[in-house]
Amino acid sequence: MTDDQLTKYWPLIVDTMSEGLVLIRPDGVIRMVNQALLNMTGYEKEDLVGRSCQVFNCDACTRVRTPASRNWCLLFDRAHNKMESTRCDIQCKDGSWLPIWKKAAVLRDENGIVLGSVETLTDLSQLTAQERKIRELSRQINRNKKGFQGMVGESAAMRRVFNLVEKAAASSAPVLIQGESGTGKDLVAHSIHALSDNQKGPFVQVNCAALSESLFESEIFGHVKGAFTGAYRHRPGRFEAAHGGSIFLDELGDMPLTTQVKLLRVLETKTVERVGDHHGILVDVRIIAATNRDLAALVAENRFREDLFFRINVIPIHLPPLRDRLEDIPLLAGAIMEDLAGSTQKNITGISPEVLRCFMSYSWPGNVRELKSALEFAFVVAESGQITMEHLPNQLVNIKDGLPRKRAGLKPNPEKEALIEALRQAQGNKSQAARILGVSRATVFNRMRKYDVSLEKVIN
């Protein structure tokens, strides 16, 4: 084919492409379009040629068009001399939105003068529909797997929680999960992320109780080199690491007041500033927070900022303690034992009626986590057959008047009494007390501080 023939047949060649093609002048006016583009958008050639490319209302273009710039859009800036590609949405003639993959390059003459840009557009509507279908199917599979996203429970209270989790996942507002230790706050946070549009992004967890005040800010906001002694290089914080996903601020009630001010600013401006720097970095992060403290009470005591409380408590989810949903125990015990049977070689067939009665009358200060560790303990002690009372840990068979300890016996503060009892049984060994309660050693420390429990008082 000669050059002349190529020029002659070029329009036909361009029209055989399955991708849309558009040529745009440096002032943003459309110079030429191919047939595929007309098919994709529903426009006629005369609707487009000679008009501004703003007709497509492309969401990527609104982001790169700057009123201060001399050029029509950043694409024509000298610094952006390469091929650019992005996923974006354009508007069709009937007003509907079309998801596309757009590739763009600037055309220059031999003197470097910009002649215009060429853009190819791939229709992603089918792919997007398939992705949505896959997401929906995987949600259904998770729902059918075990309970709701791995959370077991059929009580009215838990059904309300599942419902709220779905609603929270569909929104991008901050979520505050409150509930006693071991009620499943961590599971709820993971479920919200897994069901949200940010599911493909990272899930970054920060335990606010585990970080010392001095480390806190650089850990979650990052720092620049030289910000403090030992800051040898620039380091991004957890917020930046969570960009495009979710950040889970666990034990939020333990966040230092100085950091609370900074967090409030992040929520309001959607930008973070690394320690030692004043440049805001834009972050698109879903915020999920949890605490086992009564945040409203901390606000009243001036230990938690009221403005932050209102800003973060947009979608409150309260997880009820296990003693208030005892009807969930048989289902929970069954699911936990199914998991344990799968991971051990023992032929344990179930729990005796007496054990179930005991479970139903116990106060479960450590909630589901304690139920889980009680059954794990029983799986270690029992050989085969049914789990009976003799296989249960001490705190459950602490018999009073022929019956396991009643719920009423633990009021008004079951968590404090359970802590004292566990420390007594463990003779002051905090790790062992943590195992008895089914909580972490840090939680034992926190509770000792919270309830002002000292080892001398407990053991003597």
Ligand SMILES: Nc1ncnc2c1ncn2[C@@H]1O[C@H](COP(=O)(O)OP(=O)(O)OP(=O)(O)O)[C@@H](O)[C@H]1O
């Ligand atoms: N509804 C539930 N169904 C099944 N397992 C559960 C449920 N709730 C909690 N669990 C299990 O109980 C344990 C404790 O749950 P989780 O860590 O989510 O509690 P938490 O409220 O975050 O506790 P903490 O405040 O101490 O961090 C985990 O092993 C979790 O899988």
